[in-house]
Amino acid sequence: MAEHDMIEVKGLRVVAGAPHGPVTEIVKGVDFSVKKGEVLALIGESGSGKTTIALSLLGYARAGCSISGGSVRIGDVDVLALDAQGRRALRARTVAYVAQSAAAGFNPARTIMDQVTEPALLHQLMSREAARTKAIGLFRALALPAPETIGERYPHQVSGGQLQRLMAAMALITDPAVVVFDEPTTALDVTTQIEVLAAFKKVVRELGTTAVYVSHDLAVVAQMADRIVVLNGGAVKENGAVAQVLDAPVDAYTRQLLAATRRPEASFGVPKDGAETVPPLLDIRRLSAGYGRIDRNGVPAVRVLDDVSLTIPRGSALGVIGESGSGKTTLARVVAGLVDRARGEVLFNGEPLPAQLSGRTPEQYRQIQIVFQNADTALNPSHSIADILARPLAFYHHLRGAAAKKRMLALLDLVKLPASIATRTPAGLSGGQKQRVNLARALAADPALILCDEVTSALDTVVGAAILDLLAELRRELGVSYMFISHDISTVRAICDEVIVLYAGQRVEAGQRDVLAAPPYHPYTGLLVDSVPELKPGWLDARRHVAACALPAMGESAAVPELCSFRARCPVRIDGVCNVTPPSLKKLPSGAEILCHHSAAELSRLQNLETIPA
Amino acid sequence: MISRPTHPPVPHAGTELYDASRDEAVAEAPVVDTSPVRLNALQRLVQRFSVLGLLGLLIVLFWLLVAFVGPLVAPYKGGALTSTEIFGRYSAAYPLGTDYLGRDMLSRILYGARYTVGLALAAAMLASTIGTFFGLLAAVSGRWVDEVLSRLFDALISIPSKVLALVVIAAFGSSIPMLTTVAALAYIPGAFRISRSLALNLMGLEYVQVARARGEGLLYIARVEVLPNMIHPMLADFGLRFVFIVLLLSGLSFLGLGVQPPNADWGSLVRENIGGLSEGAPAVLMPAVAIATLTIGMNLLIDNLRRRSRSHGDA
Numbered sequence: 001m002a003e004h005d006m007i008e009v010k011g012l013r014v015v016a017g018a019p020h021g022p023v024t025e026i027v028k029g030v031d032f033s034v035k036k037g038e039v040l041a042l043i044g045e046s047g048s049g050k051t052t053i054a055l056s057l058l059g060y061a062r063a064g065c066s067i068s069g070g071s072v073r074i075g076d077v078d079v080l081a082l083d084a085q086g087r088r089a090l091r092a093r094t095v096a097y098v099a100q101s102a103a104a105g106f107n108p109a110r111t112i113m114d115q116v117t118e119p120a121l122l123h124q125l126m127s128r129e130a131a132r133t134k135a136i137g138l139f140r141a142l143a144l145p146a147p148e149t150i151g152e153r154y155p156h157q158v159s160g161g162q163l164q165r166l167m168a169a170m171a172l173i174t175d176p177a178v179v180v181f182d183e184p185t186t187a188l189d190v191t192t193q194i195e196v197l198a199a200f201k202k203v204v205r206e207l208g209t210t211a212v213y214v215s216h217d218l219a220v221v222a223q224m225a226d227r228i229v230v231l232n233g234g235a236v237k238e239n240g241a242v243a244q245v246l247d248a249p250v251d252a253y254t255r256q257l258l259a260a261t262r263r264p265e266a267s268f269g270v271p272k273d274g275a276e277t278v279p280p281l282l283d284i285r286r287l288s289a290g291y292g293r294i295d296r297n298g299v300p301a302v303r304v305l306d307d308v309s310l311t312i313p314r315g316s317a318l319g320v321i322g323e324s325g326s327g328k329t330t331l332a333r334v335v336a337g338l339v340d341r342a343r344g345e346v347l348f349n350g351e352p353l354p355a356q357l358s359g360r361t362p363e364q365y366r367q368i369q370i371v372f373q374n375a376d377t378a379l380n381p382s383h384s385i386a387d388i389l390a391r392p393l394a395f396y397h398h399l400r401g402a403a404a405k406k407r408m409l410a411l412l413d414l415v416k417l418p419a420s421i422a423t424r425t426p427a428g429l430s431g432g433q434k435q436r437v438n439l440a441r442a443l444a445a446d447p448a449l450i451l452c453d454e455v456t457s458a459l460d461t462v463v464g465a466a467i468l469d470l471l472a473e474l475r476r477e478l479g480v481s482y483m484f485i486s487h488d489i490s491t492v493r494a495i496c497d498e499v500i501v502l503y504a505g506q507r508v509e510a511g512q513r514d515v516l517a518a519p520p521y522h523p524y525t526g527l528l529v530d531s532v533p534e535l536k537p538g539w540l541d542a543r544r545h546v547a548a549c550a551l552p553a554m555g556e557s558a559a560v561p562e563l564c565s566f567r568a569r570c571p572v573r574i575d576g577v578c579n580v581t582p583p584s585l586k587k588l589p590s591g592a593e594i595l596c597h598h599s600a601a602e603l604s605r606l607q608n609l610e611t612i613p614a
Numbered sequence: 615m616i617s618r619p620t621h622p623p624v625p626h627a628g629t630e631l632y633d634a635s636r637d638e639a640v641a642e643a644p645v646v647d648t649s650p651v652r653l654n655a656l657q658r659l660v661q662r663f664s665v666l667g668l669l670g671l672l673i674v675l676f677w678l679l680v681a682f683v684g685p686l687v688a689p690y691k692g693g694a695l696t697s698t699e700i701f702g703r704y705s706a707a708y709p710l711g712t713d714y715l716g717r718d719m720l721s722r723i724l725y726g727a728r729y730t731v732g733l734a735l736a737a738a739m740l741a742s743t744i745g746t747f748f749g750l751l752a753a754v755s756g757r758w759v760d761e762v763l764s765r766l767f768d769a770l771i772s773i774p775s776k777v778l779a780l781v782v783i784a785a786f787g788s789s790i791p792m793l794t795t796v797a798a799l800a801y802i803p804g805a806f807r808i809s810r811s812l813a814l815n816l817m818g819l820e821y822v823q824v825a826r827a828r829g830e831g832l833l834y835i836a837r838v839e840v841l842p843n844m845i846h847p848m849l850a851d852f853g854l855r856f857v858f859i860v861l862l863l864s865g866l867s868f869l870g871l872g873v874q875p876p877n878a879d880w881g882s883l884v885r886e887n888i889g890g891l892s893e894g895a896p897a898v899l900m901p902a903v904a905i906a907t908l909t910i911g912m913n914l915l916i917d918n919l920r921r922r923s924r925s926h927g928d929a
Contacts, residue, residue, distance in 0.1 A: 336827040357826060365829030378820040382842040391838075392828060441824070 005073075006210040007034040007057065007178060012070035014052050014061060014234075026065065027052050028234045034178075034227070039204060039211045041221040041242075043257075044231035045460035046431070053231070054180045054214045056080075058095050059087040074178055092123035096171035100183040102163040106155035113151030116170045125174055138169040141206060142199040161192035165199050172203065179204070181213045185220060189323035189487055190531040197223055197533075197540060216460055218261045219533035222246060223540035230254045242537045260465040261535060279350030281449055281481050282312040282335065287344035289327075289334045300342050304330040306505040306565075307344075312449065312498075317475065317482040319496030319513070321489060321528065327505040328485045332451040335483065336370045349448075366396045369442035373454035375434035379426035385412075385437055386422040392444040411440040415470060432463035436470070443474070452484045456491055468494055489516060489532050501525050504565035511592025519607035522594040523573075524566045526607050554579050564595065572598060572606050667918025673911025677904075681731040684724035691721065701887070701895035711896035713887050719897050722883055723904055729879035731908065733790065734863055737797035738856035744798070745805020746848050752806075753813030754836045764810070767803040775800035775862060783871045793872065797859045808851050812844040846919060853916030857909045864905070880905050 014027035027049040034040040042050040052065065059079040061067050072079040074094055082090060091097075096119075099105050106115055116138075117131035126134070132151070139147035142165040155163060164184055171179055181200065185193040201224060204211050213224050221228060221242075228245040230238040230253065238251040249255050287308045292301030304327040312318045322328045333339040335346060337357035346353040348368070354360050372378040379388060389408045393399040399407055409419050415436040426434055435455060442450050452471070456464035472495055474480060486492050492499055493513055501509040501524060509515070509522040516529060533539060554575045557563060562582035567573050574597060583595045588603075596603070690696050695716055702712035710719035748767070752760040779796045786792050816822060817840065825839050864881020866872035873879045878886065883901035890898045 333823075336823075338823055338827055357829065360829065362829060365827075368827070370824060370827050372820040372824070374820060378824060380821045380839055380843065383838075395828060395830070445828070 005033040006036040006038070006075060007032075007040075007212070008071075008073040009033065009053070009057075010071045010073075012053065012056060012072060013068045014049070014056060014065055015068045016065045023068075025068075026234050027056075029070065030231070030234070030236050032229050032236065032239055034210055034212065036177075036210055037208045038227065039213055039225045041213045041215060041225035041228045042231060043215055043218060043221055043228055045216060045462060047233075048231040049234035050214045050216075050231050051182055052234075054182055054212055055097075057178065057180055057212060058091055058097060089123075092119065092125070093174055094176055095178045095180065096174065096176040098164075098168050098171045098179065098181045098184050100186055102167040102184075103155070103160065105167055106163060108155050110154075111151065112153055112155060112158070112166055115155075116151065116166060116173060119170060120173045123174065131173065134173055135169060138172055138203070139166075141203045142166075142169055143195070143202070144169075144199075159192070161188055161196050164188065164196050168200060168203065172207065172209070175207070176209065178210045178212065181211060183215055186215070186217070190489075191323060191527055193220070194531045194533070194540070200224065201540065217533070218246070218257060218461075219535045222535055222537050223533055230257065246535060246537070256462060258535075260461045278314065279347070280311040281314045281349060282310075282483070283347040283350075284308060284310045284335070285345050285347070287331075287334065287341055287346065289330055289339055289341040289344075291339075294342065303342075304505050305334070305341075307562075308500075308502070308505070308507045309344075310500050310507070310510065312481050312483060314448070315475070315479045315481055316498065317484055317496045319492030319499040320483060320485045320502060321487065321492055321499055321525075322502035323487055323528075325504070326502040328487075328502050329453055331502070332370060332453045332483060332485055335449075336368060336451055338370075362396070366445045367448040368451065369445050369447040369449070370451040371435075371438050371442050371453065371455050373457055375431055375438050375458065376426075378438050379434055381426055384423055384425055385429075388426075388437065389422075389441055389444055392441060396445050407444070411444055414443060414474070415440045431459055432466065435459060435463075435467055439467075439470070439474075443478070443480075447480060449481045449483065452482055454486055455484075457486065457488065464491070471495055489528055492516075501528070506565045506595065508564075508566060508596070509592055509594045511588070511590060515588070515590045515592040520588055520590075520600050520603035521592065521607070522566075522596055523570045523598075523603070525594075526603075527569070527571070564597070572603075574598075664918055666914050670911045670914025670916075670918060673907055674915055677727060677731050677908050677911070678735075680724060680727040684727045688718075688721040688724040690718040694718075694721075701890040701893055701897055704896055710900045713883070713897040714889055719883075719900055722878060723880065723901055726878050726880050726883055726901065727904070729790075729873045729877065730860060730863070730881070730905070733794055733873075733879065734797070734856060734860045737794045737859045737863075738801070738852060740794065740798035741801035741855055741859070742805050742848065742852040745802045745807075746809040746844075748802075749806045749809025749811075750813050750836050750840065750844075752810050753817055754832050754840065760810075763806070767806045770799070771803035771807070776865065779862065779866055780869075780871065783866070788871055788874055790873075793863065793866070797862055800862065801855050801859060805848075805851060805855060809844060809848055812847055813840050816840045816843055849919050850916050853913050856912055860905060860909060 010031050012027055012030045013025060015023040016026050030049075030053055032040065042053060044050045052062070055062065056067055056072055057074065057079065059072070059082055067080060070080075074090070077090060077094065079087070079090060106112070113132065113135060116135045117128070120126050120131040120134070121128060135151060136147050139150055144150050144162055144165055150158065150162075150166075158166065168179075168181075168184070184200070185196050188196060197220065203209075211224075213221065215221050215224075225242055228238070228240065228242055229236055230245065230251065232253045237253045238245060238249060240250075245254060246258070249258060287305055288299070288303065289305040290300035290303040294300050306327075308327075308331065310318060320328045320331060330339055334341050334355075335353075337353075337355070337360060341355050346355075348364060353364060379385075386405075386408060389411055390404050393404045393407055397407075408422065412419055412421065417433060417436050417440070421429065421433065421437075426437070429437065438455075439450075455471075456467050459467065468491065471482065471484075475482065482495070484492060484496050493516060496513055498512055499510070499516060500507050501522060503524045509525045515521055516525065519526065521529070551569070551571060552573055552575065554567065554573055557567070557579040558581075560580075560582060563580075564570070564573075564578055564583045567578045570578065573579075577597050581597075583597050586594050586596060586600065588594060588600045598606070696718050697708060697712045697716040699712055700714050700716050702708055702716070704711055708718050708720065710723065713719055713722060748763055752763040778800055782796045782799075783792065813836075822835060822839050825835050830839075860881070863872055863879060864884065867879055867882035868885040873882055875882075880901040884898055884905075887895065887897040887901075
């Protein structure tokens with residue numbers, strides 16, 4: 001049995017700390033093995049040691065860490081016993097690594113081909129010509145566009161998803177026996193992630209490579225892996241086949257992780273009555289905004305938002321969904337006054353909200369608060385948590401001294417942080433704690449509206465779920481409204497009453513939360529919903545079957561700026577309509593409004609066709 | 615998230631949100647001691663600095679002290695011809711030897727400290743303060759204020775500092791205030807550039823955005839949100855600038871445009887006694903040693919400040 005194992009890790013221990021100082025064990029005796037041609041997933045939160053373990057397969061420990069015990073065997077080679085030269089040879093031929101951030105992994109000053117073929121040339125494994133041919137073959141296998149010529153481009157000329165696939169090509173060029181994927185799709189949009197995953201899966205299967213796939217996302221892992229190893233705190237919690245781990249988890253931590261992934265849809269009793277008499281809290285009408293120089297018509301050079309309308313009733317939550325570049329963050333910044341708007345109006349509490357920050361009243365400042373995605377940069381590193389929270393209290397409510405302190409402790413309690421945290425600086429807090437402080441700072445103002453910009457995107461699944469629970473609880477208790485911006489449909493469904501879907505700055509769909517549950521929906525919404533990986537093995541293969549068909553042909557577009565922005569990627573576009581006339585606003589039976597040429601019945605027919613499992 | 619920061623060697627606070635014991639392990643000692651029990655000044659100082667930093671501080675304090683009391687403790691009067699021996703060796707009467715005219719070197723250095731330390735320190739402080747102020751102003755105000763200030767300092771930076779100094783001194787004559795002004799003027803644009811780009815980076819960060827959305831004024835943002843996070847790089851820059859100013863002033867003295875004889879800063883002392891170099895005379899070595907210790911001390915001190923700031927994390 002053991003002879004067939006490609007990778008065998010036994011009792012691996014990794015410690016961190018200064019050579020003579022106190023050490024902390026970050027990997028505490030991990031055992032697992034991978035058979036040849038198998039894909040093993042290492043899953044866990046940040047700090048669980050999954051990347052450290054993955055790197056030890058290359059015989060590498062990050063600065064400040066060292067491998068203190070155990071054995072790592074790949075094929076017949078004992079990795080940890082190798083000297084520096086042996087490890088170099090190992091990394092040349094046997095083990096390759098695909099990092100999370102392809103953008104940081106490529107040198108912007110050299111062409112892609114140069115960099116993809118570099119490992120082969122560096123270790124003198126093949127001639128330049130052979131390497132080029134092989135690279136082009138890999139580009140084709142990874143479903144990259146224009147495989148013959150993409151190598152001539154520079155890294156900034158291809159998209160993030162393409163770069164990630166190119167990085168895989170770079171790893172695979174030396175025909176390694178083992179590839180380590182370290183969260184390769186975490187930084188990508190859902191729709192891109194699907195493409196990249198499908199390409200990885202295809203190439204791994206075709207080449208028969210043994211792979212170790214590191215991720216925190218169970219649903220992604222379910223598609224890629226044969227076996228799953230669940231890690232927490234540097235120890236193996238569970239080790240089993242995919243189906244067993246997903247359907248019959250043995251360990252309590254695995255169950256917790258599964259529960260956080262399969263988030264139940266929360267239900268809110270939103271008071272609907274009296275909606276006619278009370279103006280909505282926030283009412284945005286035909287808003288356009290962008291960056292750059294503003295031309296004579298008052299339109300900025302780079303248009304980010306185009307004719308977007310939405311309303312947020314008091315005490316409700318609106319989800320804004322879209323992939324990166326859709327303008328969702330700009331929307332929040334316009335409402336917060338950080339970005340100027342070009343056209344349209346914003347009513348807050350029924351009164352026009354000045355575009356410029358300087359034109360707003362203190363009351364308006366107070367009622368609109370913004371919480372950013374990246375908790376690391378949203379807190380000033382040179383202030384203590386107490387200072388950070390005390391400022392809005394003093395600024396808006398003129399609270400000082402003992403009263404401010406009392407309120408600050410109440411706020412910390414509200415976001416479920418211990419009072420002892422107040423004297424620390426943000427550097428001493430974990431990601432989830434920082435995000436809670438962020439929320440507490442927004443709450444300190446007693447706001448009516450909190451703009452949440454991807455607040456859970458940078459957090460682990462379990463921590464993100466806790467933040468979502470907190471948001472829901474705060475809403476029940478304090479009656480605040482949210483504009484909840486996310487690229488993650490399941491998050492939005494967990495917290496919002498209404499949703500709008502943005503694509504390239506256009507609002508393509510708006511409606512109640514339930515419009516996301518079943519077709520018909522706008523073709524783009526359909527794509528988004530279909531791209532969210534489901535927690536069952538084989539989902540990706542079934543879906544790829546559907547998505548494999550080519551887009552309908554479409555001719556040149558007419559020079560009308562209001563054309564549907566999604567026409568370039570739309571699976572159901574109509575030549576002669578979508579590229580000639582702007583779509584009109586349609587109402588679906590579910591109550592949703594969409595911008596599309598198709599009628600509700602047609603969309604319903606098309607999308608039901610698509611979702612039938614192949 | 616574009617790039618993942620490398621994990622710190624200390625255990626990450628992880629995700630156990632309510633795990634107080636683990637959190638405690640992660641927390642560092644608060645940077646500023648806010649407890650009511652005040653340690654005495656010396657203990658706090660020792661706590662704040664490492665050994666090297668403390669050494670730097672001591673050297674800088676020593677030279678500052680010398681600048682103030684040097685002339686009082688000097689064995690001879692600054693310009694007095696006291697010996698018939700030129701380029702004399704170390705002796706009991708002349709601990710650091712004598713210079714090319716037979717003057718006591720120790721007294722010369724003690725008197726010169728006033729010019730070098732005082733003048734250079736004043737000029738460096740002036741340059742850094744003014745540069746930081748305008749850089750911050752330009753970054754925080756943006757738009758035309760930034761445009762005007764940047765172009766103004768660009769114009770100034772395009773003139774080589776030595777040439778600027780030569781022209782100004784040739785026009786107005788050499789005096790202490792004039793030398794200070796010239797040295798400061800030559801180094802303000804550099805400080806401006808650095809502080810502006812630092813502040814501009816910080817202005818894009820989300821905590822500043824939050825402060826703006828909160829409705830804070832520019833003054834508050836500049837003072838509370840931006841300045842504390844750029845003060846350490848600016849201090850490091852100050853250390854570097856100080857050294858450059860010492861070198862500029864020494865250079866000017868070397869050309870005969872600096873402090874005028876019979877007074878002399880350390881740079882002029884090196885220049886005056888350069889003839890003794892081939893004999894290894896202490897007259898030329900000692901002022902050079904004085905310059906070296908001052909600059910090394912200053913940099914030890916500043917580097918140490920910077921290291922402190924990094925350890926409590928601008929991630």
